[in-house]
Amino acid sequence: MSKIKGSNAERELLNMLWGASWAAMRSAGSGSMHFPSPDLLAGNGIRRLAIEVKATKADKKYFQKDQIKQLSNFSQYFGAEPWIAIKFSRDWVFVNPEDLEDTGQNMVFHKKECENKGLDFDTLVRS
Numbered sequence: 054m055s056k057i058k059g060s061n062a063e064r065e066l067l068n069m070l071w072g073a074s075w076a077a078m079r080s081a082g083s084g085s086m087h088f089p090s091p092d093l094l095a096g097n098g099i100r101r102l103a104i105e106v107k108a109t110k111a112d113k114k115y116f117q118k119d120q121i122k123q124l125s126n127f128s129q130y131f132g133a134e135p136w137i138a139i140k141f142s143r144d145w146v147f148v149n150p151e152d153l154e155d156t157g158q159n160m161v162f163h164k165k166e167c168e169n170k171g172l173d174f175d176t177l178v179r180s
Contacts, residue, residue, distance in 0.1 A: 062108035062140045063092050069145075070095045073178045075102075089123035094133070097178070101133035104147075108140040116160040121150050136177070137162070146171035 063079055070077035070093070077095035091103040105124050107114050116137070128135035137148045141164050152170040153160035162171075 058108050059092075059106065062138075063106045065140075066104070066106055066138055066145070067093060069174060070178070073174075075178060089127040091124055091127055091135075093138075094131075096133075101131065102136055102177075103128040103131060103133040104136045104138050106138045106140075110142055112141075112164045114139050114141075114162050115156075116153065116162075118155075118158075118160055121153065121160050125150055139171075141167075145174050147174070147177045148172075 067077050067079055075095045075097045077093055079093055080090045092106040093102075093104040095102045095104065103124060105116075105120065107116075121137075124135045124137070127133075135150050137150060137153070139146050139148065139162060144167075146162075146164075146167045148162050148171050150160075152166075153162050
C-alpha cells in the first residue's frame with residue numbers, strides 16, 4: 054500500500070469515527086518508530102480502540118506477524134481493543150487480530166471472510 058493511499062484511508066476512517074461521535078486521532082510516525090504505535094486511536098468514553106489501517110484493491114490483505122504482535126502489545130498496555138481496519142476498494146471491514154489466518158510466515162485476511170469474521174463500521178462503533 055502506498056503511503057498516500059494509506060494516509061487517505063486513515064483520514065477517511067478518522068472522519069467516519071468523529072462523525073459517529075467517537076474522539077479519534079492519527080498517530081504520527083506509526084510503523085516507523087521503535088515503539089509499537091497503531092495508526093489510529095479512538096474512544097467514546099466507554100471503549101478505546103487501537104486501529105491498524107490498511108487499504109487494498111485485492112481480495113486479501115497480508116500482514117507481517119510482528120506488526121500484528123505490536124498492535125496487540127500496544128493495545129494491552131494502553132487498555133484498548135485491537136482492531137485491523139481494511140478498506141477493500143470502497144468497503145470497510147474491521148477484523149480482530151485473532152481472526153487473521155496464519156500462513157506460516159505472515160497473517161492474512163480474505164475478503165470472502167467478511168461476513169463470518171469481520172464487522173462493518175456501524176457494528177464496530179455500536180457500544
